[in-house]
Amino acid sequence: MGDVTEQTATATTPLAERSAEELDAFAQEQQAAYDALKARGLSLDLTRGKPAAAQLDLSEELLSLPRGVKDAAGVDTRNYGGLEGIQELREMFAELLWVEPEQVVAGGNSSLVMMREVLVDLWLHGGVDSERPWGQEDKVTFICPVPGYDRHFTLLDWFGIDMVTVPMHDDGPDLAEVERLAASDPSIKGMWLVPTYANPTGAVVAQEVAARLASMPTAAPDFKIFWDNAYAFHHLTEDEAKSADILTLAAASGHPHRPIMFASTSKITLAGAGVAFLAGSVETVKWYTNHLGKGAIGPDKVNQLRHAQFFASPQGVRDHMVKHREIIAPKFAEVERILSERLGGLGVATWTHPTGGYFVSLDVLDGTASRVVQLAKDAGIALTPAGASFPHGDDPRDRNIRLAPTFPPLEQVSEAMEAVATCVLLAAAERLRAA
């Protein structure tokens, strides 16, 4: 495995400042470490933001609920109907999302499906404030903060919606860029935002940023903020971020229909069998349920009743999230520890230090992200494809990698991250030697 003494001697010097000989030696060490890694025949997966089995076990009681079949209003949840969801669950999540119950729809098992439905409705019929259906516009464009959530971009692409990127900062999207774009181009009909513990950076949109997004002039009268609050309650520390109250801000600014909020219990209870929520102005909710009613009779109210009984109160949701934190915070700590120990000071990578959510966003040396992912794959470590956090999978600097440490057990997170570090270092050494 080479001269450990020499490796230690140069471990604090940024790679870019090393001599050609030092770099050669470093590259050889990393190659040897990588060959050893590959020889182990690992099979590890850091690709998707999936809850671990231990997290799903927290909701075991759900599997033997509900007790009884009627909701608080006396409705038999087993039968058809109730497009807006059962009242007690709407009330519970209205409190959690800081809106009124009539501003909330409790739906099926997927907030992504609700986003798709909203886009279909906008496409075929336009929104409450649209001049015409979006499908009849010459062009529709969305502002996409990057890095962002791949499924958001895939969904837009499916509609043929153009995407223009803006940088995602620690306090939200680049405001100057967003304001400039939204004000100048009427084809820009909306933007994505994961406001709390963003996918993948963990950024939290600041109240002041949200206020400006809510109030900014837009060339399109029906500009929409798709406010995907997937991680609103998914704190990794006791310092719990509060989501900006976008609906109140928007209403106060005279743009009540601008934000459409999405949330779900997918990462609270069961990833595939939770309950999704949509929230917006009362008019938006009516618009949504009206269109929904053209091709749906009602959500799975039995599953909604299960959830209402399981949580019992808004505080029940918050308490439940603490149990998740206890399981996954150590995994995030392990990612941070290994990245710091292995990559710190070498000038080959930066990464986020999320206080919530499901991801760490790792930026490696420009031009090496694809190589890192390929190296990892060849060594049996599945990573999210390089570029996945950008529209069309195109990261112009080829540097971003999304790490998802929640699903594997802790010891596998350690193994996988040690392997990732080796791949990052090898790819960096290759790149610098070639330069």
Next chain:
Amino acid sequence: MGDVTEQTATATTPLAERSAEELDAFAQEQQAAYDALKARGLSLDLTRGKPAAAQLDLSEELLSLPRGVKDAAGVDTRNYGGLEGIQELREMFAELLWVEPEQVVAGGNSSLVMMREVLVDLWLHGGVDSERPWGQEDKVTFICPVPGYDRHFTLLDWFGIDMVTVPMHDDGPDLAEVERLAASDPSIKGMWLVPTYANPTGAVVAQEVAARLASMPTAAPDFKIFWDNAYAFHHLTEDEAKSADILTLAAASGHPHRPIMFASTSKITLAGAGVAFLAGSVETVKWYTNHLGKGAIGPDKVNQLRHAQFFASPQGVRDHMVKHREIIAPKFAEVERILSERLGGLGVATWTHPTGGYFVSLDVLDGTASRVVQLAKDAGIALTPAGASFPHGDDPRDRNIRLAPTFPPLEQVSEAMEAVATCVLLAAAERLRAA
């Protein structure tokens, strides 16, 4: 209440053959009966095809399932993924629907939602055999057998799809008309069909009719039959209708992608919390799941596992349906008895005698259906709106009323049907006197 002797004396004479005086007397009797009915202040509902609570109770065990969380393939059903549904449920319903497992997708709680998804996919992207997305066609038209299912028509109307009606006969839609329309007009892209125990007539599409629909030349290369087999297993007698094997027929005729089949357990287990199915050619299934994957991660597999465990086998589904029959067949018998006793021989109504499904289709005197529904409403009996079984709610003869006797308890079915008979007779008498 008038002279009962006189009423009896004329009870077997068709109303249209009675003298003006006899009609006047009859009308007065019916008016008196109707006034008495109204005075009772009833509140009864025959509007929708909903299972009764006693039917939902048959699936009580579902509410404490699943046992364990893994499916037959060892997949943790609680987590994300599995767009096509869990294997054992696909296999179970493949056998029931006479297709191969890879031709079946097990989805969420609503086959109507799957129909909507398919139409959205066709609209935005076109089908496996389309020249372009349907949304880019100048015009899209569907053939709609009438009377039919109101939600089918509402869904098409939501897309702006034109509807052309053809009569629904006892063995299926009017073949000559369907063949003529489909062959002559390339804007005609598809048709609805509820092949088994149709909504609302109870008609069963004969094998020969299905064969011709599967093989007929169509001007549109991507003509689709939306084969909504909602009532495939919903027999009211021991003489169980077999659904025509449309997918095999279509494949044998060289049109494998023409039919898209839908089914669900909504009226087998829980109306709002069942599992829906889509079936088609392997290419169609791939096309559907590919598009689905652009905006969905997977169905509620926990609920699918519940269903797989609850039924245990295809025979489990069939056995379960016998229990439904025992509950609802007496209600249909009561509808038949009251209609026969009260309206038989008077020449003012005909009605269907379904051997399965959820409805009786009642044709009253031309021009009186709306009046009957209004009279019933004023007396506290909610009926499906007149015309609901026709596109845009427009029954050109204003004669069809859909009766849905499953939901109310038997004694309420009796009360409601006695009331309906009174309203039919009163409306007929009014009409004939005015003529």
